[in-house]
Amino acid sequence: MxxxxxxxxxxxxxxxAATYDSEVIxxxxxxxxxxxxxxLGDRALPVIRLQxxxxxxxxxxxxQSNDTQYLCPCGLPEAKxxxxxxxxxxxxxxxxxxxxxxxxxxxxxxxxxxxxxxxxVPGMTDHSLVPMAARAEGMAFQQLVLTILAQTxxxxxx
Numbered sequence: 001m002x003x004x005x006x007x008x009x010x011x012x013x014x015x016x017a018a019t020y021d022s023e024v025i026x027x028x029x030x031x032x033x034x035x036x037x038x039x040l041g042d043r044a045l046p047v048i049r050l051q052x053x054x055x056x057x058x059x060x061x062x063x064q065s066n067d068t069q070y071l072c073p074c075g076l077p078e079a080k081x082x083x084x085x086x087x088x089x090x091x092x093x094x095x096x097x098x099x100x101x102x103x104x105x106x107x108x109x110x111x112x113x114x115x116x117x118x119x120x121v122p123g124m125t126d127h128s129l130v131p132m133a134a135r136a137e138g139m140a141f142q143q144l145v146l147t148i149l150a151q152t153x154x155x156x157x158x
Contacts, residue, residue, distance in 0.1 A: 003029065003055050032108040035074060037088035038122075038133035040100050040144075041151055044085035045133035049074040070129070072136045076107075084113055091115050099151045102130060 004013040010026075017024045034057050038045040049071040050057045062068070074081060088103035095118050102122040106114045122130050124145075134144040 001056075001058060030106045030108050030114050032106050034116075035076075035084060035105050035107065036129050036133075037085055037103045037105065038100070038130050039089060039092045039097070039103065040134070040147065042089070044089050046072055046136040047074040047076065047081050047084055048072045048129055048133055048136075049076075070132060072132060080107075080111070087113055087115070091118060100130070100148050 002013045002016045004010050004026075014024055014026075034050045036048050036050060038048075049069075051069040051071060052065065053067055054060065054065070057068070076084065084105060084107075088105065091103055092101060097118060097120050100122075102119040104116040104119065106116060108114060122128065124130055131141050131144055134141070139147070
């Protein structure tokens, strides 16, 4: 992924992106705060804000940097957090996802939420975002795993 600030930078941005995948997409840049919302069954867990000093939450910020911050509570007013949780739940259902997953979103400078990604196979190490949101709700890692397993077994019987 790369950020293009001027039209003349687009060919180089495309070339850079094409080295990783033959399918390249370009989308509008959203300036604002990035959030992730964990879905567990029919509810959204506490929202996590992702904060990095980099241009955006890229591979290095996610996996290599020790400076990336994960804020939970996320700092949104309660009404905005509930709005984001409801939007994430709706998106999760609309794409036909079930059980558990994660929705990534941004809030632009005008306070509008933008959905970035639906992740139906998020990380599950003890330091991943799903367990982090579960901990914020008072759920231990073992209980989280058992809850996900129970939902999976229920879904396979229908």
